[in-house]
Amino acid sequence: MQSIYLDNAATSFPKPAGVSDSMKRYLDCVGATINRSVYGRAQEAGLETLALREVLARLFHFPEPATHVVLTPGATFGLNLVIKGLLRPGDHCIVSGMEHNAVMRPLQQLGGVEFDRIPCDSEGFLQHGALEGLFRPNTRLFVLAHASNVCGSVQDAAAVGAACARHGCFFLLDGAQTAGHYPIDFAALRLSALAVPGHKGLLGPSGIGALLLTDELAASLTPLVAGGTGSASDSELLPPYLPDRLESGTPNLPGIYGLRAALAFVEQQGVERLRRHELALCERFLDGIAPLSGVRLCGTREPGRRVGVISVDLPGRDNAEAAFRLEQEFGILTRCGLHCAPAAHRSLGTFPQGTIRFSLGFANTEQDVDAAVAALRAISAG
């Protein structure tokens, strides 16, 4: 039986042609690290790394210099860099009711920092009316999942950015489910920072991601990790400049080469075109399940306000067993449960049973969607 991969919100698969070749070329033919040695191959790796920062800056309309594109192991690391690097006892933070544990767990670890959640409706959208009342004089940071990894709802980040600007608080956008799937304009959204993983919609390997941040926020952060940077080696103190200050240790160069090749594909396709493809498949999926009385969509049908992350509940059935049958009988790979986002499931009314999540990617086809709908029809009727 052929398998149909519908778990792109966890990590994208397959990767575009060229990603593994580029990683292999690095491992077999380049091999050098950056910022340390000066021979030709080390310089080549340095230029590749700079080119990656530049393409990330271009993709997200980032107004700061490419030095402020900090390479991280993933979105989780970037979110922790800001949350733990910025907030101190007595500070206040605002989050949405749809956050991933990559935001909630670091926040819960911080003693003496209070936070409020903006309630979200049963389709996963912020209740914007609640927003203004949550800001306090000590509100330092607002963290928002741009799109939900549970139901795909995309938040009005521009409205949040404007509110943060009015109240003088930093705005950190978690782009884990939008980077590569939905346009992100750093300046227009008035972001202070954007955390993205390389392995989801940006189509690179796991273990590499980025944090793009303003100079003002960077100056307010205490680095979480300190170590060798290959720069200012006469000093036992971290250099004051970016990206070195936030990038201690030898970087993930195979990941850098892989992500750069993946972004060449993303840029050549264009995020708008990738989005149109995923949305067309998403609408086909939603139309397909609409007549199925045993399948409940958790989230919005509105295409303009979502990405291709689709959660369903099979009322009266065990979702985990249904997901198991999807794989065993139909070869369809999904993710079932709470998706590391218990708060989001509480907002959607799907806690603790969770949902079955189907998430689309650039390589999925209409046939994949039709097979998934047919399988849901069979399981929900059987």
Ligand SMILES: Cc1ncc(COP(=O)(O)O)c(C=O)c1O
């Ligand atoms: C909304 C959201 N934020 C953060 C993350 C963390 O990303 P990573 O595991 O790549 O660090 C994920 C991963 O699924 C996510 O969906």
